[in-house]
Amino acid sequence: MADLRVVEISDQYTPIAGRVLAELGAEVIVVEPPTGSPHRRRPPFVDDEPGIGRSLRWWGGNSGKRSVTIDLDSTPGGDTLRRLIASADIVFAGGDLLAGGTLTYPDIAARHPQLIWVSITPFGIGSARADDPVTDLTVLAGGGPMWNCGYDDHSIPPMRGSGDQSANIGGMYGAIGALIALSHRDHTGVGQFVDVNVTAACNVTCEQTTYHWLVNQAVCVRQTGRHAFPTPSSPVQVRCADGSYATTGVLPRKPAEYARLVDWLNELGLTEELPETYFLELAASRDRPVDLAAIGEDDETTAILSAAREAVNLIASRLPAKEFFIQSQRRGFAAGAVLLPHEAFDDEHTVARGMHVPVEHPELARTVVYPGAPYVFSASPVPPITRAPLLGEHNSILDDIVR
Known part of the structure; x- marks a missing residue:
């Protein structure tokens, strides 16, 4: 995808979508306000010291990208964004940009019919719930994953996986939607609008839980470390000699x-x-x-x-x-x-697979070990991982566009 430009207007669910395409070789430009994306202020931070470039969540979702800052509340900023998008093949955005009327897909597509625009929002564009506030917890609860995650003992509340799973799921479906639309464009020459409903995407991950209810009104029950199912299955976890x-x-x-x-x-x-x-x-x-x-x-x-x-x-x-x-x-x-997360990451199989990738952070005067790409292609080598961009580090891109 080295010949493609992706513009990601940083929003709640966009980071993983942009990162996946960056891992596939695309040039991904993340657009932030002059004060920085809210993701930059989310803990945990390097050495537990808050800072605009020290958020590990920002690193995880934005490595391999470039950063430009645009004031979207100003007229010049809106004009600059239009020019940037006009140079792009794919746009990732939340719903606010469309709803605000500052920039709409139909308006852009009329001038650039090959553009692929992927909107990633909690409930989808036009939903009656579009303005409802959400968190990772509420989306996972409403979408269903919490229903089938937990223990055999149902006096214990259900669980949600940590690590912003709703954002990961929504972003991954955004990337999938973009790739499908790209294949369509390769055949037809025409782009399209992709509407990702994160709640629906989370529901798709529930395996049997939803369709058991839809098909035969059977309720799947949570089971420790096993698939939720209408009837209990045999436990598969056992405590070993070392207590693990x-x-x-x-x-x-x-x-x-x-x-x-x-x-x-x-x-x-x-x-x-x-x-x-x-x-x-x-x-x-x-x-x-x-x-x-x-x-x-x-x-x-x-x-x-x-x-x-x-x-x-x-x-x-x-x-x-x-x-x-x-x-x-x-x-x-x-x-x-x-295994605990650090045990899995440091396991010799993980290391042999190439998942330990040293990445230079000159701004911190250190090298940090990143997880490598989760896939290996025989004919398309994954480009080297680079650190997440500093705020506005690549604003020269905008200067070139304006000129």
């Missing part, structure tokens, strides 16, 4: 898998502690996989799968979580260690 947790994933099904599970129990000297090993050996001697759908209907199948769960839990309880994960993977069993 692992998730045991899907149980074995094939005879060879049961043979490997029995071998693992033998290696650890645990068969005497698990009389149910008999059922695992029975499954290993079969000539067909265990049918998960027969749980509760066929006694032998139920006993085999119950024994498998007991065996996996017993093994996990005797090993550190990371060791359990590694040994499970080597034996072909789906499992994972539950």
Whole structure:
């Protein structure tokens, strides 16, 4: 996307959309007021010292971009923005610019029919709720993700994931919408207006919860570390020998898998502690996989799968979580260690994948390790990550446009 220019008019839900396209090689220019985007004032800050260029949220959402400052409340500022947008292929914006009438997509598109304009707002353009105040909490609650996130114990309130998930989801759908519109333009030569409703985007992430209700009026219930579903499923988290947790994933099904599970129990000297090993050996001697759908209907199948769960839990309880994960993977069993964020980031697999990227911050006289791009393309190398821009660092772009 190196030949594309994206203008992002910094708003509540725009940062991730702009960053994704910057990671794909586009030139992304983020437009801020002269006092700076509100995102710059959001904690946490580097070394816990507030500052216009020290917000880690700003860094995370705006690395790889350029910053220009424009006073959108002034007539000259409006004219400058028009000229900047006229040079762009894609615009990301919230709803205020359209609603205020200062700049409208139909007006711009009449002169620049190839322009793609992506609006990312809490409820979509024209919604009766367009003026309602929102936070990450209210959008995730209204959109549905909080309904299916939490624990088996429903006396505990539902949970929301941290890290501005609604903004991440809305921004990602903004990027997806822009890419689809770009493909359309490649075929037709015509741009279009993309209206991203963040609440609806969050609802799409709810997996089965919404459509179970729409199709059969069934209510999915929260389940610890598992998919919300109308009926409870078997727990998959187990506390390991080091006090950390692992998730045991899907149980074995094939005879060879049961043979490997029995071998693992033998290696650890645990068969005497698990009389149910008999059922695992029975499954290993079969000539067909265990049918998960027969749980509760066929006694032998139920006993085999119950024994498998007991065996996996017993093994996990005797090993550190990371060791359990590694040994499970080597034996072909789906499992994972539950890691803290910094543990996951510093894991040797993450490092080997290239997710540790040193980025220079001359203004702070230090180098900071950033997470790398979440994708690898065989034919389109991801451009090097650069730090988030300082306020108005690239205002020379505007000077060139005005001239």
